[in-house]
Amino acid sequence: MQARVIDGFGDGDVFETREVETPEPGPGEVRISVAASSVNPVDYKIRRGDLPDFAPAFPAILGCDVAGTVDAVGEGVSEFEPGDEVYGMPGGVAGSPGALAEYTIADADVIASAPESLSLPEAAALPVVALTAWEMLIDKADVGPEDVVLVYGGSGGVGHVGVQIANAVGARVIATGSTEEKRAISEELGADATVDYTEQSVEEYVDAHTDGTGFDVVFDPIGDAHLQTAFEAVRPYGRVATTESSSTQDLSAMHANALSLDVVLAILPILQDERQARLGDELREIAALVDDGDLEPLLDERRYGFSEVGEAHQRLEAGEGVGKIVLENDL
Numbered sequence: 001m002q003a004r005v006i007d008g009f010g011d012g013d014v015f016e017t018r019e020v021e022t023p024e025p026g027p028g029e030v031r032i033s034v035a036a037s038s039v040n041p042v043d044y045k046i047r048r049g050d051l052p053d054f055a056p057a058f059p060a061i062l063g064c065d066v067a068g069t070v071d072a073v074g075e076g077v078s079e080f081e082p083g084d085e086v087y088g089m090p091g092g093v094a095g096s097p098g099a100l101a102e103y104t105i106a107d108a109d110v111i112a113s114a115p116e117s118l119s120l121p122e123a124a125a126l127p128v129v130a131l132t133a134w135e136m137l138i139d140k141a142d143v144g145p146e147d148v149v150l151v152y153g154g155s156g157g158v159g160h161v162g163v164q165i166a167n168a169v170g171a172r173v174i175a176t177g178s179t180e181e182k183r184a185i186s187e188e189l190g191a192d193a194t195v196d197y198t199e200q201s202v203e204e205y206v207d208a209h210t211d212g213t214g215f216d217v218v219f220d221p222i223g224d225a226h227l228q229t230a231f232e233a234v235r236p237y238g239r240v241a242t243t244e245s246s247s248t249q250d251l252s253a254m255h256a257n258a259l260s261l262d263v264v265l266a267i268l269p270i271l272q273d274e275r276q277a278r279l280g281d282e283l284r285e286i287a288a289l290v291d292d293g294d295l296e297p298l299l300d301e302r303r304y305g306f307s308e309v310g311e312a313h314q315r316l317e318a319g320e321g322v323g324k325i326v327l328e329n330d331l
Contacts, residue, residue, distance in 0.1 A: 002331035003101035004306050005059040009049030012310030015100075017331065018059065023097070023105045025074035030108055032086060033071040036124035037063040037099040037306075039325040040157065042267065043092065044313040054093050054271065063098035063309075063327070064089055064267060066106070067114055067124035077108045087114040087123040088283055089131060093267050099124075100306050102331050109276040110269070112283035115290035118297070125297040125324035126161070130286045131279060132266040133161040136219055136241035138169075140262035145170030147216040148209065150233055152176050154186030154194065157324050158221035158243065160298040163189045166219070168294040174209045185298065185322070202232045214238060234259055298323030305330030 001022040006014045025031045043062055045051045056062070067087040070080050080086065088111030092098025097105070114123040136158075137143045149166045153159035154175025166173045167190035175186035176195045183194035195205045206214055214235030220226050223244020230240045231253035241262045254261060269276045289295040300321040304312040305328055312325050 001102040003061050004309055004331070005061055005100075006047060007059050009047065009052075009055075012044075012047075012314045014047065015310050017307065020059075020061075020101070022103055025072055025077075025105055027075040028077060028108055029074040029105050030070050030077055030080050030086075030111065031072040032066060032068040032090070032104050032106055032111070034066055034099050034101060034104055034329050035068040035120035036066075036329060037327045038065045038125045038128075039309075039312050039316050039321075039327065040064055040128045041316065042128070044317050046093070047313060054267070056092065056094055056097055061097040061099075061101050061104075062092045063100040063104075064092035065124050065127045066090055066099035066104055066111075067120040068104075068329075069120075071103060073108075080108060080111070085114045085120060085123075086111045087120075087127055087287075088112060089127040089267065089270065089279060091270060093270055095273065096270055100309060100327070102329065107276055108280070110279045110283075112280050112287055115287040117291050117293075121303075121326050121328050122297055122299065125299055125326050126286065126290075127283065128266055129158045129324065130161050130165075130295070131282055132158050132221065132243060132264055133165050133219075134282050134286060135264045135266060136221075136243070136262070137162060137165050137217070140264060141217045141219070141239045141241045143169055143171050143217055147171040148174065149217045149219055150174050150176070150195075150209075150215040150230075151186075151191070151219045152222050152226050152230075154189070154191055155182040155298065155322055156221065159219075160185070160189055160323055161295065162219045162221065163191050164295045165289070166217075167191070168289055171217075174205070174215070182322070189298070197229075202229050206233055210235070217241065220244070231257075231259060300325045303328060307331070
């Protein structure tokens with residue numbers, strides 16, 4: 001089969017198209033004829049060498065997200081059969097080749113039937129960001145109708161899903177955005193109000209949206225300085241959920257206000273090859289939200305083929321994309 005591979009870390013031009021052996025599904029696995037993938041920050045960070053412990057062995061096939069059609073099933077697989085349209089997060093990290101190929105192998109536990117209301121390229125935009133947002137809001141923060149939730153980057157990859165999931169469970173949602181366009185997108189997706197954090201201080205928007213008491217939950221898929229402001233924006237005994245905790249932070253506000261901090265790494269079950277069944281369960285819940293009209297992927301205006309993956313990475317790295325950047329299989 002044809003695949004896009006990298007032989008080492010580097011810039012977007014390190015990808016090459018190469019003939020590689022078509023994988024065979026083992027026990028508990030399915031082979032997927034890949035229709036599409038999408039780009040996540042973890043993909044370009046692996047490609048650059050920022051996360052060497054997460055990288056597949058060279059020559060590496062990247063791409064954590066996948067949507068496609070089941071082509072073959074391994075021994076013991078009964079929930080899927082050839083012809084089923086599926087989506088999920090099969091690999092693209094250490095120990096598990098990714099989706100940038102004609103075919104990929106997935107453990108049956110880490111995929112689910114694709115949402116019926118989406119095309120496969122649209123479905124490919126969801127797995128990593130939707131699993132991340134679900135785990136942050138539902139598994140960790142246990143968000144419910146009584147909560148006021150601050151979502152950082154409400155038009156971003158993880159953020160736009162966070163806005164919709166929080167809205168779907170009945171929470172009041174306030175989303176941040178640096179431009180009028182981004183804030184308008186958040187409101188279209190269900191945010192009750194938005195914040196221009198480049199103009200308003202934390203104290204100002206806490207006063208405006210919580211009467212000065214602080215948000216029940218701060219949803220932070222950005223990290224760095226945003227994580228520090230989250231400790232200022234959340235109420236005493238409140239919850240902060242983040243995907244980025246490698247930066248140095250002053251935790252004194254956490255101690256002073258008895259805050260909880262939860263960190264989510266959605267790909268960890270793939271890296272550790274354990275606790276994978278919950279991914280499939282969550283993907284089914286996410287598909288139901290989509291088909292009920294409560295969640296839709298926000299797609300960047302630019303579409304790329306697998307042959308253009310380097311350009312797609314560069315667009316996301318430069319912060320030029322809005323929503324998810326989809327990659328369609330043109331191999």
